Amino acid sequence: MTQTLPTAAVLGARAFAALAGLNRFSDEPGKLTRLYLSPAHRQAAEWTRGAMEVAGLSAHIDAAGSVQGRREGAKPGAPSVMIGSHIDTVKDGGRFDGNLGVVAGILVAQALRDAGIVLPFPLEVVAFGDEENVRFPTSLSTSRALAGEYRQEWLDGRDTDGITLRDALLGFGCDPLGIPALARPPASVAAYLELHIEQGPVLEAEDEPVGIVTAINAQKRARVRVTGEAGHAGTVPMRLRRDALAAAAEMALALEEIASAHDQAVGTVGVFRPDPGATNVVPGAVDFTIDFRCPRNDTLASMDRAIATRFAEIAERRGVSLAISPYSHDDATPMAEPLQEALAAGIARTGANLKARRLPSGAGHDAMAMARLCPAAMLFVRNEKGISHSPLEAMTEADAGIAIRVMLETVLELARRAA
Amino acid sequence: MTQTLPTAAVLGARAFAALAGLNRFSDEPGKLTRLYLSPAHRQAAEWTRGAMEVAGLSAHIDAAGSVQGRREGAKPGAPSVMIGSHIDTVKDGGRFDGNLGVVAGILVAQALRDAGIVLPFPLEVVAFGDEENVRFPTSLSTSRALAGEYRQEWLDGRDTDGITLRDALLGFGCDPLGIPALARPPASVAAYLELHIEQGPVLEAEDEPVGIVTAINAQKRARVRVTGEAGHAGTVPMRLRRDALAAAAEMALALEEIASAHDQAVGTVGVFRPDPGATNVVPGAVDFTIDFRCPRNDTLASMDRAIATRFAEIAERRGVSLAISPYSHDDATPMAEPLQEALAAGIARTGANLKARRLPSGAGHDAMAMARLCPAAMLFVRNEKGISHSPLEAMTEADAGIAIRVMLETVLELARRAA
Numbered sequence: 001m002t003q004t005l006p007t008a009a010v011l012g013a014r015a016f017a018a019l020a021g022l023n024r025f026s027d028e029p030g031k032l033t034r035l036y037l038s039p040a041h042r043q044a045a046e047w048t049r050g051a052m053e054v055a056g057l058s059a060h061i062d063a064a065g066s067v068q069g070r071r072e073g074a075k076p077g078a079p080s081v082m083i084g085s086h087i088d089t090v091k092d093g094g095r096f097d098g099n100l101g102v103v104a105g106i107l108v109a110q111a112l113r114d115a116g117i118v119l120p121f122p123l124e125v126v127a128f129g130d131e132e133n134v135r136f137p138t139s140l141s142t143s144r145a146l147a148g149e150y151r152q153e154w155l156d157g158r159d160t161d162g163i164t165l166r167d168a169l170l171g172f173g174c175d176p177l178g179i180p181a182l183a184r185p186p187a188s189v190a191a192y193l194e195l196h197i198e199q200g201p202v203l204e205a206e207d208e209p210v211g212i213v214t215a216i217n218a219q220k221r222a223r224v225r226v227t228g229e230a231g232h233a234g235t236v237p238m239r240l241r242r243d244a245l246a247a248a249a250e251m252a253l254a255l256e257e258i259a260s261a262h263d264q265a266v267g268t269v270g271v272f273r274p275d276p277g278a279t280n281v282v283p284g285a286v287d288f289t290i291d292f293r294c295p296r297n298d299t300l301a302s303m304d305r306a307i308a309t310r311f312a313e314i315a316e317r318r319g320v321s322l323a324i325s326p327y328s329h330d331d332a333t334p335m336a337e338p339l340q341e342a343l344a345a346g347i348a349r350t351g352a353n354l355k356a357r358r359l360p361s362g363a364g365h366d367a368m369a370m371a372r373l374c375p376a377a378m379l380f381v382r383n384e385k386g387i388s389h390s391p392l393e394a395m396t397e398a399d400a401g402i403a404i405r406v407m408l409e410t411v412l413e414l415a416r417r418a419a
Numbered sequence: 420m421t422q423t424l425p426t427a428a429v430l431g432a433r434a435f436a437a438l439a440g441l442n443r444f445s446d447e448p449g450k451l452t453r454l455y456l457s458p459a460h461r462q463a464a465e466w467t468r469g470a471m472e473v474a475g476l477s478a479h480i481d482a483a484g485s486v487q488g489r490r491e492g493a494k495p496g497a498p499s500v501m502i503g504s505h506i507d508t509v510k511d512g513g514r515f516d517g518n519l520g521v522v523a524g525i526l527v528a529q530a531l532r533d534a535g536i537v538l539p540f541p542l543e544v545v546a547f548g549d550e551e552n553v554r555f556p557t558s559l560s561t562s563r564a565l566a567g568e569y570r571q572e573w574l575d576g577r578d579t580d581g582i583t584l585r586d587a588l589l590g591f592g593c594d595p596l597g598i599p600a601l602a603r604p605p606a607s608v609a610a611y612l613e614l615h616i617e618q619g620p621v622l623e624a625e626d627e628p629v630g631i632v633t634a635i636n637a638q639k640r641a642r643v644r645v646t647g648e649a650g651h652a653g654t655v656p657m658r659l660r661r662d663a664l665a666a667a668a669e670m671a672l673a674l675e676e677i678a679s680a681h682d683q684a685v686g687t688v689g690v691f692r693p694d695p696g697a698t699n700v701v702p703g704a705v706d707f708t709i710d711f712r713c714p715r716n717d718t719l720a721s722m723d724r725a726i727a728t729r730f731a732e733i734a735e736r737r738g739v740s741l742a743i744s745p746y747s748h749d750d751a752t753p754m755a756e757p758l759q760e761a762l763a764a765g766i767a768r769t770g771a772n773l774k775a776r777r778l779p780s781g782a783g784h785d786a787m788a789m790a791r792l793c794p795a796a797m798l799f800v801r802n803e804k805g806i807s808h809s810p811l812e813a814m815t816e817a818d819a820g821i822a823i824r825v826m827l828e829t830v831l832e833l834a835r836r837a838a
Contacts, residue, residue: 198654199651199653199654200650200651200653200654200655200656200659201650201655201656201659202654202656202659205659217653219653221698231619231620231805232618232619232781232782232807232808233685233687233689233710233712233781234618234619234636234638234685234710234712234780234781234782235617235618235619235621235685235780235781235782235805235807236619236620236685236781236805237619237620237621237683237685238675238678238679238684238685238686239679240619240620240621240624240805243675243687245671245688245689245691246671246672246675246688248668249667249668249669249671249672249688250668250672252664252665252668253665253668253669253672256657256662256665259657260657260658264656265657266652266653266654266655266656266657267657268652268662268698268699268700268701269664269665269668269693269702270652270664270693270696270697270698270699270700270701270702271693271696271697271698272664272691272693272696272702273696274688274689274690274691277689277690277691277692278689278690279640279687279689279690279708279710280687280689280710281687281689282687282689283688283689283691289698291652291653291698291699293652293653361653361654362651362652362653362654362655363651363653363654386650386654386655386659388651388654389651
């Protein structure tokens with residue numbers, strides 16, 4: 001049956017051609033900027049609907065602005081397999097982030113239709129519109145609409161021009177009152193699969209074109225304030241100092257050490273502001289942020305305890321005071337094991353002698369929202385430079401082709417299991 | 420002969436009363452702000468001249484705005500002993516910094532005159548006006564005028580209102596053309612003595628009212644730039660990071676360790692700016708400053724080498740690049756040993772069972788400039804909280820009295836030596 005399917009090379013070429021079409025729509029000339037419900041988003045949604053229809057899907061733009069395509073299977077009304085990602089971007093973003101996942105879904109549907117394959121389940125392809133959450137104060141609102149977790153208060157949120165989400169939806173041609181009805185009934189979706197460019201350098205470093213996501217990481221963020229005593233840089237002897245910067249520097253290194261010692265964890269100090277911040281003054285205080293993530297909630301809790309203990313020990317020894325104020329905490333979203341296995345089978349069936357490399361996702365995705373509704377899994381594609389949210393984001397056509405071929409084989413694997 | 424001299428308690432009371440008089444002159448109501456050549460400086464200079472004249476000195480305001488007082492000794496024209504400090508302040512400064520040293524000189528002259536003591540040398544008291552170098556881009560210009568190291572280009576420097584130093588001098592009633600003639604002939608001054616509040620916490624920590632300055636520290640400053648690679652805080656694994664902030668934190672701790680390991684040295688990171696400085700981005704670069712000081716030039720050079728070696732080792736190990744750009748380097752100014760001994764004798768002769776605690780000065784003083792002309796030495800007075808350049812600067816009346824009594828005894832010790 002697979003003899004009639006397009007090769008990875010063909011799929012790669014089709015994907016790059018499709019991306020060239022889709023990515024002509026931008027809110028800023030010379031850059032790829034496509035914010036939720038913008039004119040460029042509207043054009044991209046129409047393009048996506050057209051592509052879906054030509055690929056054999058029936059398609060519409062839903063009440064939240066997502067493009068939904070569907071092709072019925074052998075058993076109408078059976079739980080569907082859904083392939084999705086997003087077509088909104090950050091400002092001056094990359095070409096692959098989100099867009100490639102949508103194109104992949106369309107190309108998989110097209111290949112199956114062209115090969116005359118009737119699946120035992122409906123195949124859906126969805127292009128979400130609000131994954132980057134750049135324009136409005138929302139959180140994955142378009143995929144949460146399908147998952148039944150839309151928050152009505154989002155509609156009153158405003159963009160920087162003062163336009164509410166409600167008005168922006170109306171302007172886009174959507175009916176905000178129709179959003180609650182987008183919620184899919186439990187068990188109506190059997191699997192959500194998302195192909196996405198890796199937003200880091202792991203696959204590039206290990207020379208693997210694709211990887212299977214194990215979980216979307218648990219994450220905690222906190223603001224930390226260390227208060228010592230300001231002093232003259234020339235006149236306060238070292239032994240009499242309570243140098244807030246030295247204490248905070250030691251804490252930054254402790255976080256690095258703790259993250260390195262926990263499985264698949266990361267830890268980052270990104271903001272670091274000494275007060276007063278003058279060459280000839282021993283800093284009296286430092287404000288800094290910590291951000292730490294890992295695939296398991298219990299590992300995150302262990303890191304949290306280690307950080308509290310080590311920071312307190314450093315503060316005590318140096319005679320400075322310490323305040324840790326957490327302001328964000330997300331549990332891990334494990335990806336469904338059976339779908340990870342299906343992706344691994346899909347990888348094996350490409351015959352390309354690829355490893356089924358497993359890795360966590362350090363960034364959020366629509367799959368986080370969909371995992372509340374149904375089993376969900378993700379396939380990462382190698383990012384040539386590991387750079388994300390930037391026009392420097394890069395991928396080879398060959399890798400895109402391999403990844404889409406894996407998605408195709410994975411859908412066929414699920415069909416085999418359903419049969 | 421000392422029976423007729425005022426006690427430390429009397430000298431302390433006289434000093435605090437005199438400071439209350441002198442410190443009524445401020446450019447900002449409710450604060451003590453007295454910038455060089457300001458209206459408050461002019462009033463303070465007139466007050467100082469009056470105080471000097473009543474204390475038996477002949478006095479005048481010189482071409483650079485300093486107040487010079489002099490009383491001839493037994494041998495007219497013999498090399499003088501000069502007691503000096505400054506009456507300018509920083510913005511919102513403390514009451515003792517500079518002012519106490521000038522008042523001390525006046526009270527010493529008054530006590531000697533009142534006791535009918537004729538010294539074998541002329542006694543001079545000088546109130547310099549440009550020690551803090553807040554208003555114009557100068558460096559100890561009023562004391563350097565006496566030392567013969569005045570730079571003519573300073574006259575073209577401007578304050579933030581665009582007024583040149585030349586015009587400010589003319590407005591003050593000074594003749595800028597007369598400044599070169601202020602330079603004292605070599606060997607015309609036998610000793611320069613300066614009493615100054617300590618600008619740090621050493622004497623307070625050791626419960627000593629006074630200390631003898633061994634040297635004004637050598638000092639070096641540099642800007643450091645560490646460049647690694649920016650990355651997503653969630654998606655770049657720890658082992659693939661080149662985190663500029665972690666590298667810079669390790670360098671800050673290395674500087675602290677190096678300073679602690681060198682005799683009487685200090686080292687400070689005061690400025691620390693990560694780029695981009697966002698919670699969810701691994702910093703790609705950090706700019707920070709280093710400031711390190713110690714009493715000996717060879718120790719400073721050793722620190723400099725240790726810093727270069729350690730920073731390079733850290734950069735190499737972490738795969739980041741490093742640029743150290745020195746922008747300021749001052750040699751140490753050792754204080755004259757015989758004058759340090761005279762101060763120690765003066766301390767012993769107070770009979771108060773005080774230690775002759777030796778300590779370096781981490782900040783600059785007019786004594787740096789005067790040391791280019793003649794033997795110079797300084798006496799530090801305990802700072803109750805170790806706080807400088809702030810209205811919180813504090814000293815007890817008792818300590819002020821002890822310190823002025825030490826100055827008086829030191830002048831008498833020099834008289835004994837000269838006899």
